[in-house]
Amino acid sequence: MSAASIRLPLWAQTVASLAGAPAAGPLLLGVDYYPDQTPEALWEEDARMMADFGFTNVRIAEFAWALMEPAEGKFDFAWLRRSVDILHKHNIAVILGTPSAAPPPWLTAKYPDIVEVNEKGERLHPGGRRFTCPTNQAYRRLSLIIASEMARTFTETQGVIGWQIDNEFTLGSSQRCYCNYCQAGFQTWLRSRYGTLDNLNQSWGTVFWSQTYTDFSQIPVPLPSGGDPNPGLALDYDRYQSYANVSFQQEQLDMLRKTCPRHFVTTNNVGLVDTINMRDLYEKLDFTAFDNYPGFFDMLMAQQGRMGSSAFVSSSIALGHDLARSVKGGKPFMIMEEQSGKAGQKTFSPQPEKGQARLWTYQAIAHGAMGVNYFRWDTATFGAEEYWHGILNHDRSKSPAFDEIKQGVRELKALGREVLYSNYVADAALVFDYDCSWALAIQPGHFRLAYLDQIVSWYGAISASRSGIDVIGPEIDLSAYKIVFAPVAYVMSEKQAARIRSFVQGGGMFVTNFRLGVKTETSQIVRTPLPGLLRDVMGVTVEDYIPVYSAKNGMKFSPALAGPDSECVLWTDILQPAGAEVLASYTMGAHAGQPAITMNSFGKGKAVYIGGDLNEASLARVLRTLSGMAGVKPPLEVPAGVEVTVRKAGNKQWIFVLNHGASSQSVNLPAAFVDLLTGEKLTGKIDIGAYGVRVLQA
Ligand code: GLA
Ligand code: ZN
Secondary structure, rough: OOHHOOOOOOHHHHHHOOOOOOOOOOEEEEEEEHHOOOOOOHHHHHHHHHHHHOOOEEEEEOOOOOHHOOOOOOOOOOHHHHHHHHHOOOOOOOEEEEEOOOHHHHHHHHHHHEEOOOOOOEEEEEEOOEEEOOOOOHHHHHHHHHHHHHHHHHOOOOEEEEEEEOOOOOOOOOOOOOOHHHHHHHHHHHHHOOHOOOOOHOOOOOOOOOOOOOOOOHOOOOOOOOOOOOOOHHHHHHHHHHHHHHHHHHHHHHHHHHOOOOOOEEEEEEOOOOOOOOHHHOOOOOOEEEOOOOOHHHHHHHOOOOOHHHHHHHHHHHHHEEEEEEOOOOOOEEEEEEEEEOOOOOOOOOOOOOOHHHHHHHHHHOEEEEEEEOOOOOOOOOOOEEEEOOOEEOOOOOOOHHHHHHHHHHHHHHOOOHOOEEOOOOOOOEEOOOHHHHHHHOOOOOOOOOHHHHHHHHHHHHHOOOOOEEEEEEOOOOOOEEEEEOOOOOOOOHHHHHHHHHHHHHEEEEEEEEEOOOEEOOOOEEOOOOOOHHHHHHHHEEEEEEEOOOOOOOEOOHHHHHOOEEEEEEEEEEEOOOOOOOEEEEEHHHHOEEEEEEEEOOOOOOEEEEEEEEEEEHHHHHHHHHHHHHOOOOOOOOOOOOOEEEEEEEEEEEEEEEOEEEEEEEEEEEEEEOOOOOEEEEEEEEOOOOOOOEEOOO
């Protein structure tokens, strides 16, 4: 999709003309603001300082239900209108948040069963936030009422430009609800999915353990029982919970489309979670808006004692951005909350290093963002997030990142909408399939095998090829790519298999690994030899599939993938080629010498099966080598720790070079470029300072 071909919806035209700029879309370089938590005497000063900072907009009110509806049916928006008016006077546009993520105490006291039940069957308690059941009708009705009252009140208000529905769906302490309402909702959803009980019983294989249902009302939710649930039921429950949240959102969206046709509508979430299907969540919204907290994520990983490596964190963050863009087919997205200081609740991350907050801003833009809002303007002196530091400190002095964020905002305005709304260029795609993630979590096969971990490791390895990566769903046509990666493609539908087959036939390279095509969409195991539907394309049969514990295995590579032997970390699929060429073989135990990686020629393309779980270094080398074979060329050769992406509009092209390291790096330019941030003309060897950024144009 080209930026020029984007036909602007009414809201975008309005905002663009308000700002007196060429119509590409709104400029959303703003900040998350809490007038509800700030003495009114400071609102004017806040707005003045924000305008001086260069901010274009705020997002407000997403946690202010108790102030907007102090008692059921009694509304008070006067304070919010005063705040919007002050902001508007200073030319700060407003995104309003609907407040359903945190219902007030009067509501939970009167309607206690809106509170969600966790996976152990325990009801949560009000007192935090995000403790609600997505199915419960009373909660849905009351959420829609407050959102409708807000919409009616502010639809014509000068300065209001858009909406954020709710806040981070599913990201509470328990991501699924298992209450009676959800059980009934699940049963209704199953009825429309399967039509008949016969079909449902067959699809799940309920004859196993005598689970044949004779009435939809008998179907349980996967709460603790004497044994594990039916895998088909459990997978459908994940799908249902995602659907329930999306359809909850849809009620507010339908209302907003009617009441506020001039405004854009989005919601905020984060990249690397599989608690909700982001493609469904954003399908009918105007653009994706994600929250980004690299330092907080780093702290969280360390706290969990898992994957605390900086490589995992940085891959996850970059992947989150690529997902945000890909969720809506490449359309420019927004960061609704960008980390601006120390971040956390009970414990918090360190202050970002000098330069990092500006670097993270550019990273978002480099991956296809059109706007960034920072979390948050001031730092609260009360409440659970007192230690989530903003752009102002507790005493309202400037935070350490104040000046560099201000500089970034100024620079991005100078780069302008043409860059912010340009397209991202990708030759490679990584398949990220929620069904696979859910089905594998239900039966991982190895207690440490997790879909998201595999996706992140593969992303990290592929990004070494600097190819630009789209993170796509299984329903996407693949013909735009040179190479498509699909790790642990455990659930494979016939349609997806057909798309992969025609992609390879047409000349693409498809790269996958162990556990390919094991399951049907209803989570039954295929009745053919593995890899099931893709056996002909891959040109192999899986002779055996083996999790790795104390009996180790390793891999030796053929000259095509030459490099040191790899250990097989979690898994080995033992392969029997049927026409495929062998690129690596196992080194230990009963299967020593047997094929571990194969490449098949199929039609005009190639299909590669990586049977063993490679260590980090080998995975990076193998995937990078395959990218090279597929004809992927990096726009620039750069050292490790430096990221390069390309954005494009018509025949203009911008190369973003980002140094994520604490020391300066050098890069050799193959031609003459201008750095648009400094105006310097550059050739040959150039430096990129610590946490530095270059935006290059030929
Ligand atoms: C999230 C939420 C915000 C706030 C910040 C910091 O992403 O959307 O409400 O809680 O993180 O915790
Ligand atoms: Zn529920």
